Amino acid sequence: MSVLSSLQRRPEPSLQAAFALFALMALLPPVVVSLGDPFLIVVGTRMLVFAIAALSLDLILGYGALVSFGHAAYLGLGAYAVGVMMRWGIDDLILQILAALAVALPFAAVTGAISLRTRGIYFIMITLAFGQMAYFFFVSLSSLGGDDGMALDHRSTLLGAPVMASDAGLYYTTLVVLILTFVGLWTVTRSRFGRVLVGTRESALRMQAIGFRPLPYQLAAYLISAGTCAVAGVFLANQALYVSPAYMSWQRSGELIVMVILGGIGNLAGAIAGALVTIGLEEGLARFSDHWRLGFGLILVLVVLYSPGGVTGLIRRLTGRTGA
Amino acid sequence: MSGPLLAVHDLRKAYGALQVTNGVSFTVQEGQLHAIIGPNGAGKTTLVAQLSGQLRPDAGRVEYAGQDVTRLDMPARVGRGLARSFQITTLLPGMTALDNVALAVQARAGSSFRFFRPAASDRAITAEAMDALSEVGLDDRAYRLAGALSHGERRQLELAVALATRPRLLLLDEPLAGTAGEEAERLIALIGRMKRRLTMVLIEHDMTAVFALADWISVLVYGEIIAGGTPAQVRANPKVRAAYLGEDAA
Amino acid sequence: MTSLFLLQLLNGAQFGILLFLVAAGLTLVFGIMDFINLAHGVLYMVGAYLMAMFAALTGSFWLGLALSLPATLALGLVLEVTVFRKLYDRPHLDQVLATFGLVLMLSEGVKILWGAAPLSVAMPEALSASIPLIGPMRYPVYRVAVIVAGLVVAAGLWWLIARTRAGMLLRAGASNRAMVSALGVDIGRLFLVVFAFGAMLAGFAGALVSPILSVDPGMGDQILILTFVVIVIGGVGSIRGAFVGALLVGIIDTVGRIFGPIWLKAIMDPAAAAQAGRTLAPMLVYLLMAAVLSWRPAGLFGKAVVK
Numbered sequence: 056m057s058v059l060s061s062l063q064r065r066p067e068p069s070l071q072a073a074f075a076l077f078a079l080m081a082l083l084p085p086v087v088v089s090l091g092d093p094f095l096i097v098v099g100t101r102m103l104v105f106a107i108a109a110l111s112l113d114l115i116l117g118y119g120a121l122v123s124f125g126h127a128a129y130l131g132l133g134a135y136a137v138g139v140m141m142r143w144g145i146d147d148l149i150l151q152i153l154a155a156l157a158v159a160l161p162f163a164a165v166t167g168a169i170s171l172r173t174r175g176i177y178f179i180m181i182t183l184a185f186g187q188m189a190y191f192f193f194v195s196l197s198s199l200g201g202d203d204g205m206a207l208d209h210r211s212t213l214l215g216a217p218v219m220a221s222d223a224g225l226y227y228t229t230l231v232v233l234i235l236t237f238v239g240l241w242t243v244t245r246s247r248f249g250r251v252l253v254g255t256r257e258s259a260l261r262m263q264a265i266g267f268r269p270l271p272y273q274l275a276a277y278l279i280s281a282g283t284c285a286v287a288g289v290f291l292a293n294q295a296l297y298v299s300p301a302y303m304s305w306q307r308s309g310e311l312i313v314m315v316i317l318g319g320i321g322n323l324a325g326a327i328a329g330a331l332v333t334i335g336l337e338e339g340l341a342r343f344s345d346h347w348r349l350g351f352g353l354i355l356v357l358v359v360l361y362s363p364g365g366v367t368g369l370i371r372r373l374t375g376r377t378g379a
Numbered sequence: 380m381s382g383p384l385l386a387v388h389d390l391r392k393a394y395g396a397l398q399v400t401n402g403v404s405f406t407v408q409e410g411q412l413h414a415i416i417g418p419n420g421a422g423k424t425t426l427v428a429q430l431s432g433q434l435r436p437d438a439g440r441v442e443y444a445g446q447d448v449t450r451l452d453m454p455a456r457v458g459r460g461l462a463r464s465f466q467i468t469t470l471l472p473g474m475t476a477l478d479n480v481a482l483a484v485q486a487r488a489g490s491s492f493r494f495f496r497p498a499a500s501d502r503a504i505t506a507e508a509m510d511a512l513s514e515v516g517l518d519d520r521a522y523r524l525a526g527a528l529s530h531g532e533r534r535q536l537e538l539a540v541a542l543a544t545r546p547r548l549l550l551l552d553e554p555l556a557g558t559a560g561e562e563a564e565r566l567i568a569l570i571g572r573m574k575r576r577l578t579m580v581l582i583e584h585d586m587t588a589v590f591a592l593a594d595w596i597s598v599l600v601y602g603e604i605i606a607g608g609t610p611a612q613v614r615a616n617p618k619v620r621a622a623y624l625g626e627d628a629a
Numbered sequence: 630m631t632s633l634f635l636l637q638l639l640n641g642a643q644f645g646i647l648l649f650l651v652a653a654g655l656t657l658v659f660g661i662m663d664f665i666n667l668a669h670g671v672l673y674m675v676g677a678y679l680m681a682m683f684a685a686l687t688g689s690f691w692l693g694l695a696l697s698l699p700a701t702l703a704l705g706l707v708l709e710v711t712v713f714r715k716l717y718d719r720p721h722l723d724q725v726l727a728t729f730g731l732v733l734m735l736s737e738g739v740k741i742l743w744g745a746a747p748l749s750v751a752m753p754e755a756l757s758a759s760i761p762l763i764g765p766m767r768y769p770v771y772r773v774a775v776i777v778a779g780l781v782v783a784a785g786l787w788w789l790i791a792r793t794r795a796g797m798l799l800r801a802g803a804s805n806r807a808m809v810s811a812l813g814v815d816i817g818r819l820f821l822v823v824f825a826f827g828a829m830l831a832g833f834a835g836a837l838v839s840p841i842l843s844v845d846p847g848m849g850d851q852i853l854i855l856t857f858v859v860i861v862i863g864g865v866g867s868i869r870g871a872f873v874g875a876l877l878v879g880i881i882d883t884v885g886r887i888f889g890p891i892w893l894k895a896i897m898d899p900a901a902a903a904q905a906g907r908t909l910a911p912m913l914v915y916l917l918m919a920a921v922l923s924w925r926p927a928g929l930f931g932k933a934v935v936k
Contacts, residue, residue, distance in 0.1 A: 122722065169919060173926045176665065176721070180861040181922050184915040187854065195908035247485055247493040247501070254471055254482050261469040264431070265544055266457035266486035275492065305854060309667075309729050316726050349737040355730030359723050360715055 070241070072324040076331070077234055084223050096222045098338050100294045103229040104287050106330040107236050109314040110323060111283035114240055116312065117321035118249065119276050120256040124179045124308050125166075125186025129281045131303030132159045133288020135193065138205045138298040148211040148219070148228075148289070155285040162189070163281030167274050186308055193300040204299025211293055219293055229290050233327070236283055241323055243279065252276050317358065382445055384409040384548055384578050385430075385461075390439035392425055392602075399425045400436065401602035407548070407595075412574050414581045414589045417599035418622060423582045424466065426599065427552045430580070431463040432456045443548065457486070460547030464537045466556050466582075472526030476517055476536050479525050481508040483543035508543060515539040515569055531562035538569060548578045555585045567591055590614070598622065632766040637884045639762075643772045645879025646779030650834035651852055652859040652871040653786060654827020660866020661799060662820050664713065665721050667728035669831055670853025671735040676701045676832025677844045678739055681748040690753035690840070697836045698829060705828025709821055717820065732849070740846050747843035775837050782830070786868055799823065855882075858914055862921045864931025873929060878914050885913040 080103065087095040108130055115121040136155035145151065166185040173181055194202050210219045219225040243249050254262045255269040262269055292298050301307070310333065318329025336354065340347035383406035392400040399422040407413040417423055428434040430441060432453040441449045443461050456462075470479050484507045485491055485498070499505070512518045515535040520528060525536060534554055541549055554570065555563050567588045573579065574592070583589050589596065589610070596613040598606040600622045606613060613619055655669045679700045684693030712731065716724050756774050759767040790796035798814055810816045835848075842848065859878050863870025890906025897905065921929060 122725070169923060173922055176659070176865060177861060177922060177926060177928070179665075180857055181919060183854070184858065184918050188912045188915045191911040192908055195904070195911070197904070242497075243494045245497045245499070246495055247491045247498045249494075250478065250482060250485070250498045251491045253474070257471040257473060258469050260433075261465075261471060262482075263433075263453040264457065264463060264465070264469070265483040265540065266454045267482075267491070268452075268454050272491070306850070309725075312722075313726055313729060316722055320722070346737050346741055348733045349741070352730040352733030352735075352737065356712060356727050356734070359719075359727040359730070360712070 069322070069324045073237055073241075073327060076324065076327055077230070077237075080230055080233075080331075081227075084226055093222065096226050097294070098334070100222070100226045100229055100290075101338075102331045102334045103226070103233050104290045104294055105311075105314060105334055106327045107229075107233050107287035107290070108284050108311055109318065109326040109330040110233075110236055110240055111280045111287065112311050113315050113318075113320070113323060113326035114243070114283070115273075115276050115280045116315050117323075117326070118244055118256060119252050119273055121171075121273060121277065122179050122182075122312065123170075123277075123280075124183040124305060124312065125189070126182070126280075126284055126311050127305070127307035128186040128189040128303045129159050129163070129284035130288040130291055130307065130311075131189060131193065131298075131300065132162065133285035134292035134298045134302050135199065135288075136285070137211065137289050137292035138199065138207060141207055141209075141211075142205075146209070146212045147215075148213045151211055152286055152289055155289050156282050159281050159285035160278055163278050164274075167277040167281075171270055171273050171277070183305055183308070186303060186305055190300050190303040190305075193303065200299070202300065204297060204301070207292060207296045207298065210296070211289070225290075225293055229294075232286065232290065236286070237323060237327065240279075240283070244323070248272065248275070313355065317355075383407055384444060385580065386440075386442040387430070388440040388442070390426070390429055390441070391437045392422075392429060392434065393437055399602050400429065400439075403439070403599070403602070403604055405597050405604060405607065407578060407580060409547075409578050410574075411594045412570075412579045412581055412592050414583060414593035414596045415599055416583065416586075416589055416596060420601075421599040422602040423599055424552065427463060427550050427580075427582055431461070431550055457544055457546075460545070461550070462541050462544045462546035462548075463550035464541040464552060464554055466553035468533050468537060470525040470533060470536055470540070472524065474525060475522050476512060476525055476528065476532075476539075477505070477508055477521040479536060480511050480539050480543045481505060483540045484508050484511075487545065511539040511543040512536075514542065514572075516565065531558050531565070534558055534562070534566060535569070538566070538573075542573070546577055548580070549573075551579055551581045551583075553582055553584060555583060555588055563588070632762060634884070634888065635762060636766060636768065637887050638880060639768060639772065639776075641880035641883035642876065643776050643779075643879070644883055645876035646776050646783075647834050647838055648852070648855060648859050648879050649872050649875035650779055650782060650837075651831045652856045652863070652875050653783075653868055654824075654830045655856055656860040656863065656866055656868065656871045657799070657823050658827050659860065661823055662717055663721075664717055665724045665728065666713070667725060667853065668708070668731040668735065669827070670849035670851075670856065671732050671739075672701065672705065672828045672831040672849075673835040673852050674739065674844075674846070674849035675704060675735065676835030677750075677839045677842075677848065678743055678748070678835075679832070680836035680839045681750050681844050682743070684750050684839075690751060693750070694836050698833060701832025701835075702825055702829040704832075705825040706821070708828070709824045713824060714817070714820075732853075736846055736849060745846055747845040748839075750839040750844065752840040769841075771840060775841075778837060782833075783872055790868060795822075855914065858918050861928055862918050864925075864928030867928070867930040870928055870930035877917065881917055882910075882914050886910040889913070 080099065083099045084096050087093060112123065112126050115123060133155040136158055137151050140151045140154050170178055170181045170185065193199065199205060210217070210225060212218065213228070219228050251262070251267055251272050255272055259269045288302065291302065314329040314333045315326050316329070317332060318325035318327070336351055337347065340350045385407040387403060387405050390400050390403040391398070403426060415423060415426070425434065429436045432451055432455065436449065440447055443456070443459065448456055448459070448461065481504050484504045488504055509518060509521060512521055515538050517532060517535050517539060520532060525533065528536060538554060551570070555566050558566060563585060570592055581589070581592060593610055596608065596610055597604050598613060598619050605622065606616045606619050608616065651669065651673050655666060658664050658666055676697055679697040680693050683696040684690055687693060687696070712727065716727055752771055756771040758770045760770055760773065762768045790799055798819060855878060859874040860871055862877065863874030889910045890902050893902035893905050
């Protein structure tokens with residue numbers, strides 16, 4: 056990695072942190088099996104799925120400062136792509152991913168082109184609106200189960216092989232996809248394109264003054280983000296064996312934003328950590344009480360009030376790393 | 380090139396009832412440094428914004444290299460060689476000085492829709508960026524974050540970024556703002572060196588700089604050009620003296 | 630058909646007025662304090678729950694209303710002092726996150742205190758009649774009363790903002806916070822008042838609606854989304870915009886849901902019309918918002934966004 060890119064104060068995707076997380080996650084299944092609680096592999100898979108989704112959102116939220124409050128729509132679109140393909144008898148993962156992209160990308164292109172004409176709170180609201188439209192669309196489709204959604208009776212196959220039929224198989228496949236996503240996004244953020252995106256975030260005026268129009272770059276980032284999130288949705292459908300409009304609710308979009316912020320914005324490893332921590336908290340607290348949301352909400356409030364920079368900031372302070 | 384590089388015709392801009400630009404016309408020949416001076420509130424920044432494409436005038440024309448650019452936005456004008464530097468620093472504070480300049484180089488260097496190769500390994504871009512930094516005297520600060528530079532260094536960096544767009548005509552909006560003494564002298568010397576290669580329109584308050592650098596001066600008061608001439612002519616002009624009553628007219 | 634249309638129009642106006650009451654507080658808070666408050670919907674919900682509780686305790690609608698208002702006000706004050714005050718200078722994202730957390734806490738808190746089953750509030754005797762509309766159709770007096778109450782509040786707000794010194798401060802604060810502070814006004818006190826007042830308005834709306842809608846833990850979420858749509862359509866910080874936006878949203882949503890399928894049946898077969906109606910009706914307000922933002926990216930009465 057060239058020293059020429061600044062690595063000092065501004066949070067940079069920390070390769071070591073990310074790969075440490077991946078190593079930990081790779082060890083999870085054997086560990087929990089030996090501890091006698093294999094259900095945790097399912098929890099772990101959820102963590103991985105949302106880590107992919109959080110990464111996708113971090114690209115536009117962290118690197119582009121575009122707060123999309125309708126991002127869960129892409130999770131849902133990816134999931135429904137699986138549902139519909141399965142109905143038609145197509146179980147292949149690759150084909151399902153392509154279908155998910157074929158649905159998500161045009162939706163993102165249209166909604167992105169409209170949303171990116173606005174700024175600030177208006178952008179947040181219009182992305183929320185589009186997310187809601189997707190939600191209501193699927194609620195109204197009784198052929199796809201409407202509000203109740205659809206159950207899937209088996210998982211996707213990869214080139215004919217039921218690689219993901221077992222919980223562990225699904226887990227590791229998802230982990231591989233997460234690693235690929237991370238590497239892909241990490242490369243993008245360091246590319247020419249990534250640099251323009253970051254510049255657009257810091258000062259759109261400055262970028263125009265050197266000859267860049269922000270819109271094409273923001274739109275491209277939005278498309279990449281949407282597609283990646285749709286892929287996460289494919290794995291979400293597989294993990295839950297269930298597809299429902301609730302995947303696209305604005306509360307879900309809010310949760311995704313929470314994950315990115317908790318992990319520390321603009322830091323890819325942070326997005327992964329944020330997802331892991333959020334899902335971990337949700338599941339952990341749920342074991343104690345039906346009213347776990349109370350505790351979760353309280354933790355959120357406390358984190359915001361007393362630990363700016365989220366989890367990454369917290370870790371930086373604890374390990375004494377300067378220049379946070 | 381036969382005509383002037385920049386020709387401004389009867390530019391007008393109003394904010395509500397306030398006429399900020401009130402029929403401004405002037406020309407700039409290639410190779411000149413044309414200074415625009417005037418007391419505070421004269422509308423200098425609004426004028427620069429209209430010349431650079433940030434603001435649309437209500438009426439009037441801006442002609443650059445013989446073409447009407449009035450309807451073009453900033454990126455389009457930059458692409459043709461009409462660039463500006465900012466009075467209020469708009470550098471990207473989270474990036475290094477080198478990266479700030481490199482972005483400006485990248486804007487000209489072919490497609491920025493490259494997703495895979497790390498930007499830092501673009502040797503040609505990095506080299507050109509380093510050249511621009513050397514020219515303004517910041518090469519030893521290349522890897523410092525722009526937000527961590529001193530005020531004077533940031534003014535230098537502003538110039539480096541503007542230079543990196545390889546402009547033919549550069550609009551300098553108060554490049555010396557907030558500097559004094561040695562820092563200011565360095566900037567004046569730098570702009571003087573730049574005169575050899577590009578045409579400039581200099582908006583400035585600092586009269587030392589203006590009289591040292593300008594080939595031609597226009598005086599802007601309440602949105603109108605009340606006088607124009609060589610530095611000597613302007614200095615002697617009674618209308619100018621009156622406008623600057625109480626101000627620091629060197 | 631006309632009477633059905635008139636009926637839905639009135640229902641839409643009533644819904645719109647309710648939305649206005651909730652949106653007014655939110656748009657002020659956003660416009661003046663630049664503060665995104667996702668928890669505003671919960672204040673509406675808490676108002677309804679408090680109303681249900683006090684009405685049940687005292688056996689009287691009116692006493693319940695009279696008690697729930699100061700209770701909601703008190704809650705607003707407590708929230709402002711303990712949480713929101715610390716967030717005014719934070720970036721919007723932090724505000725989103727913190728208020729999202731509050732939504733979770735308060736929603737769950739309501740479930741713990743009152744259970745997840747919907748509560749009901751008895752309509753007051755005096756207002757439970759209905760008045761004749763057109764032909765055989767009658768319209769509930771209570772709903773008319775809600776419309777009237779809302780208009781009274783709207784008029785009061787207008788007077789407050791346009792004609793009093795406090796209102797002048799609010800308008801000034803909306804455009805230039807630093808200036809108002811420099812003039813010696815206690816910004817902290819101003820914010821506290823604005824916030825608490827907005828909370829009370831939202832709670833009032835919740836209390837008003839409790840006899841006609843079911844009081845359940847999800848009502849805060851539903852109203853929040855629509856409230857945000859309203860203030861975005863109207864323009865952030867503008868009471869006038871909130872009023873116009875709320876009426877637009879209320880009427881279009883209500884009329885669209887009922888008449889959408891009916892009008893569609895004129896151009897497609899009944900089954901398809903029913904499906905299309907079911908799909909498009911909830912989307913109408915969002916389509917409206919998208920359309921407004923395409924034309925005016927800062928809302929109908931909002932200030933132009935600085936690029």
